[in-house]
Amino acid sequence: MFDYGQLHKIPTVIMRGGTSKGLILRRSDLPADETLRDGVILRIYGSPDNSQIDGLGGGTSTTSKLAIVGPSSLPDAHIDYTFGQVSLDRQVVDYNVTCGNFVTAVGLYAVEEGYVPLTEPITSVKIYNTNTKKIIVAEIPVKNGQIQYEGGFSIAGVPGSSSRIMLNFLDAGGTFTGKTLPTNSPTDIIKLENGQEYEVSIVDCVNTLVFVRAEDVGQTGTELPNEVNGNTVLLNTLEKIRVKAGIKMAD
Secondary structure: OOOOOOOOOOOEEEEOOOOOOEEEHHHHHHOOOHHHHHHHHHHOOOOOOOOOOOOOOOOOHHEEEEEEEEEOOOOOOOOOEEEEOOOOOOOEEEOOOHHHHHHHHHHHHHOOOOOOOOOOOOEEEEEOOOOOOEEEEEEEEEEEEEEEEOOOOOOHHHHHHEOOOEEEEEOOOOOOOOOOOOOOOOOOEEOOOOOOOEOOOOOOOOEEEEEOHHHOOOOOOOOOOOHHHOOOOHHHHHHHHHHHHHHHHOO
């Protein structure tokens, strides 16, 4: 029984993968009961609390990622990876999505922890993502028998540079609906109650996304996150489009 009144030590690694950062926890170190497990995870992150001041979370969605890992349940993979998005303002860990950025951290972790032996110049890590039931291959650079952490590769949203970790998503289409194009069409027309129409593309590839042109919703496509999050009219419009697209996928 997990006693919240006592101090329990749970090994973890804090790691950044792409533009995401979070904790990697071993499945064997967590309670088997899912409700109890999520309670422990929320306590570790300091959620629910938008600042996560009493935990290891970073106070934003991109710094509140979670990976639960363990030996693979499949013979053709090295490690199992369950992604969780830890909520800042609710007592919830969402396992219905996945994160491609954070899987780079899982690949690196797998090599560091010996789930797969080092090979030069690239160590390929086969990761079974339990959220999507798909295999992702991470390519970890290795030189002189050591992981290459330093390098000149950079990405938008992350300061500095490091080595490049490539990802290959095998058979990623149709993760949730069974089809890469859930409506069998590359474009669809979404009509809102106010009569406004938007041409969108609905794509199911790892995650299910709805693409809409920035100019169609009065934007340039270069807005920063705070500009988008502070625009209630835009957010309301996008939410209505998202809901309509979900209904169209279900038809």
